[in-house]
Amino acid sequence: xxxxxxxxxxxxxxxxxxENTVKAYETDIKKYTEFLSVHGIDVCNASQHDVHNFVxxxxxxxPSSRARIISSLRTFYKFLLSEDRIKKMPLDNIExxxxxxxxxxxxxxxxxxxxxxxxxxxxxITLRDRAMLETLYAAGLRISELLSLRLSDVFLSENLxxxxxKGGKERIVPIGNPARYYxxxxxxxxxxxxxxxxxxxxxxxxxxxxxxSRMGFWKILRRYIVxxxxxxxxxxxxxxxxxxxxxxxxxxxxxxxxxxxxxxxIQTTEIYTHIDRERLKEAIRVYHPRG
Numbered sequence: 001x002x003x004x005x006x007x008x009x010x011x012x013x014x015x016x017x018x019e020n021t022v023k024a025y026e027t028d029i030k031k032y033t034e035f036l037s038v039h040g041i042d043v044c045n046a047s048q049h050d051v052h053n054f055v056x057x058x059x060x061x062x063p064s065s066r067a068r069i070i071s072s073l074r075t076f077y078k079f080l081l082s083e084d085r086i087k088k089m090p091l092d093n094i095e096x097x098x099x100x101x102x103x104x105x106x107x108x109x110x111x112x113x114x115x116x117x118x119x120x121x122x123x124x125i126t127l128r129d130r131a132m133l134e135t136l137y138a139a140g141l142r143i144s145e146l147l148s149l150r151l152s153d154v155f156l157s158e159n160l161x162x163x164x165x166k167g168g169k170e171r172i173v174p175i176g177n178p179a180r181y182y183x184x185x186x187x188x189x190x191x192x193x194x195x196x197x198x199x200x201x202x203x204x205x206x207x208x209x210x211x212x213s214r215m216g217f218w219k220i221l222r223r224y225i226v227x228x229x230x231x232x233x234x235x236x237x238x239x240x241x242x243x244x245x246x247x248x249x250x251x252x253x254x255x256x257x258x259x260x261x262x263x264x265x266i267q268t269t270e271i272y273t274h275i276d277r278e279r280l281k282e283a284i285r286v287y288h289p290r291g
Contacts, residue, residue, distance in 0.1 A: 003043065004029055007079050016167035028072035031058075044080065048090045055094060063097035070096045103275050104241035111230055112137060112242050118227040124190045125207065129220050131179075131186035132204055136236065138179035139163065140243030140261055143236035147212055149203040156180050165262040173260060244272040 008026055011017040017025070033043050035054045051073070058066055073091055080086045107115065116137065119130035136146050145163045153162040159180050161173045175183075183203075196209035206212045217236065225234050240261070247257050258269040 003080070003085065004033070006083070007076055010079055016169070018166060021166075024068070025072050025075065028069045029076050031069065032073060032076075044085050046090055048093065051090045051094060067096040070094065103278060104245075104271065105233065105238060106242040106245045106275060107230070107232070107234070107238060109246055111228075111232075112239075112246075115224060115228045115230060115234070118224040122185075124193050127182070127186050127190040128194065128204060129224070131182040131190075132217070132220070133224070133239075134179040134182045135161070135175065136239040137243055138175040139173040140240045140247075141173070142240060143214060143217060146236075147202075147204060147214065147217060150201040151203055152201065154183065154203060156184060163262065169262060171259070171262045241272070241275075244269070245275050248272050248275075 004026065007029065008022050011022045011025055012019075032054055035057060036043055036046055036050065039050070039053075041050055055066070055070065058069060061069075070091070077086065077089055077091055081089060116130070116133045119126045119133060122130070132146060135141065135149075136143070139161055141161075141163055142165065145165060148164055149161065153164075155161070159175050159177070161175055163171050163173050165171060191203075191205060194205040194207060194209055198209040200209070200211065202211045204212045206216055221234070221236060244257050244261060247260070248254070254266065254269055254273065257272065258266050261269060263269045
């Protein structure tokens with residue numbers, strides 16, 4: 001357990017992992033160490049054969065769960081290697097389950113415009129909502145990044161935002177004129193009313209003048225989904241997926257999209273090129289006489 005504590009501290013301090021990520025690693029490694037302890041094996045003395053036996057014991061789990069656990073084990077043993085607790089990596093010949101990664105769901109440009117335009121007529125509340133929807137789509141933000149925006153993160157004179165992504169990583173994201181316009185109007189005509197005299201640096205506020213929560217945003221989004229009449233499964237992340245896909249469809253470079261999304265690995269961004277290809281194939285199937 002001392003080693004596990006050291007590992008979780010390493011994840012928090014050196015790798016800057018969020019607490020939910022740390023907990024997921026901790027759960028996976030506990031499952032593994034409990035398996036070893038039943039067989040009287042210390043984690044630092046486990047052989048490749050022992051790891052194979054553990055992987056065989058979780059074969060009934062979903063491929064995604066097994067892949068996550070094996071990934072956790074790799075990270076754990078790399079940590080033990082770096083700390084000279086072990087001399088050899090016992091996972092070298094162990095492969096993760098092959099999985100077909102599901103394509104993210106996206107809206108068309110027209111559907112996205114209809115959803116954003118549904119925040120009408122303009123009132124104190126709908127002005128805030130329109131500013132949030134415009135910003136979410138314009139910058140490809142995660143919902144956590146949108147709701148954590150502070151006044152000091154907004155540089156409207158330069159059409160820029162400072163987003164804080166996973167692990168607290170910061171990135172500068174440009175926004176278009178529509179998002180800038182509605183943020184400016186919100187700051188001038190809506191936020192002072194919503195603030196109700198409270199002192200807060202958060203950009204987007206609830207009707208009680210507090211920091212808007214994820215659940216609060218979900219309720220707002222559901223309202224506009226109904227108003228727009230779009231009968232599809234839309235989540236806050238749909239805005240981010242649509243942002244990336246529409247950029248690539250418009251000819252943007254994959255590396256630029258990677259930087260805008262804040263992905264550390266370009267393979268994560270490449271999933272959007274698959275969406276683009278599938279849409280092209282669908283166009284052939286539907287519109288070509290020999291499709």
